[in-house]
Amino acid sequence: MPLLRTRPALPDLVGTLRAGRRQKYLISSALVEKVIARSLALYCLVFGAVAVPEAFRGQPAMNQVWAWCIGFAVFGSLSATVIAGLTGRHAKTAAGTASAVYLIVTVSWPFFASDPARVAPTAPWPSPLSTIAFAAAAFAFPRVLAIAYMAMVYVAYIIVRETPAGGGRPFLQSIAEAGYGLMLGLVVLLLIGMFRRASAAVDSAHGTATRKYAHAVREHRTELERVQVDSILHDSVLTTFLTAARAHSPEERHLAVAMAKHALTEVASAGALPTTIDDLVPLDQLRARFAAACEELGITAGFSSEGLKDYSIPGSVVEAFFSAVMQALTNSIQHAGPGVVTRNVHIQWRDEVLTVGVTDDGLGFDTATMTPGRLGVRVSIIERVANVGGRASIDSTPGEGTAVTLTWPAA
Known part of the structure; x- marks a missing residue:
């Protein structure tokens, strides 16, 4: 491949x-x-x-x-x-x-x-x-x-x-x-x-x-571990607490329980970084991992893909995109509003560029009023994707839903 x-x-x-x-x-x-x-x-x-x-x-x-x-x-x-x-x-x-x-x-x-x-x-x-x-x-x-x-x-x-x-x-x-x-x-x-x-x-x-390179690699892995722990605390632990606190319906309580189990798994495997930053993962596995996680958490979302066959990307990019997409879906569940909300994840590989789009047709929000330091967006989506050389953009309009677009490598 x-x-x-x-x-x-x-x-x-x-x-x-x-x-x-x-x-x-x-x-x-x-x-x-x-x-x-x-x-x-x-x-x-x-x-x-x-x-x-x-x-x-x-x-x-x-x-x-x-x-x-x-x-x-x-x-x-x-x-x-x-x-x-x-x-x-x-x-x-x-x-x-x-x-x-x-x-x-x-x-x-x-x-x-x-x-x-x-x-x-x-x-x-x-x-x-x-x-x-x-x-x-x-x-x-x-x-x-x-x-x-x-x-x-x-x-x-x-x-x-x-x-x-x-x-x-x-x-x-x-x-x-x-x-x-x-x-x-x-x-x-x-x-x-x-x-x-x-x-x-x-x-x-x-x-x-060689010694300078080894020192740089150690520092780089330490930074990866810091970002991983930071994101786990927000993506899994803190998000689970917030979801449980806001759970009123049986569906929301079921989601909170599933997220708690998922959080325990994430915490138990913390620090399990790829053997090297160049470990390659087939793109087909990225889609399968999205679907499996959504099924485990009880998140209803449609999945589509284009041009993934026979292509692979570094494991660090896969980890970053997986966490960013799951955070985007969790944010959609928490903020898209009541009623039936359609959520979709589209994965596309074209001209050696990976693009993942997460959309919903929920309430949406005004991106101009979004707090710059908002942890869920800054750490779990934007910063995490940027750390692997990608770019994340968020487009939303009140009443018209939200679209999160992840691109690697950054244009």
Whole structure:
């Protein structure tokens, strides 16, 4: 069945919340972490593949057992980082492991050369992977720990590069080679930190907005409960007392008894608001509820409808219109005068507008002399309908009856 817009009392907040459930935020901490993990995975995949030939070329100069062990450790940890980054599971653990493996391989390199006194012609084959190790550390570790890791790798590389197994290069050249990788690592660390701070700010703003929304909803429901209790006191309890006080004929006494039973039911169910302000109720049920209440109270009225099939409206609107219509009928019984009075309720749905008309051909009254603060009209009809975004109008002429028209949403 078609779903229609809710009342405009709180539409922006409800719309914002529901839109947030349907759509992804442009930036958030979870999204930033996912992007970084996948970028690191692709980085490891490309540069790890490039390093494979260099690993085989550098293997003869190393202890063979250790060479195969570090080969499996390095490329295994890189593979784990790729898989974890692409799947989004344990990405930081895999990245931290890869960076730790690289540090261990760098530090232990001089101790496992096949001939420690022989000067290697090139740098250790894992050297180009330093940027991957720095990026992995920047992603996996807190900022201070990541900087400390980069410093340790930087110092270890300089020392190893000066040894025969590392190529026996001069001190300044070793510093320059290590500095290039270190600068790239610091840039990556800076970028990751910047994105993380931006996403944290967005998350904080979203959390604040959510808390404000929850507070607004609580206040809104409190106001709904206040209006409900206010209307129950008038619509059911006070109206029943007035009807009983004015009951002289058997029919009036019967109505007073029926209204008293109905009032007890209303008081017992006070506070039973809809689960959410957007609960939808078929319009056919609104007509059936009017008829059932009139039968229970012994109110004679004709009912007609137009265009209600397959349409629904928010439960809060149904509650407001039901109470307003029942109050209008009760007012008609009390004030339309003696004798036979014809009462009709017409419910119409047209062009996405609900209109309910309550008419009688009783005595009527002069609307110009109606007290503005009259509780039955102000709270039970006009204010209640206005609270759900509708409008109520009352037209009456002495001797020609009264017409109460309820419209939702208000024009």
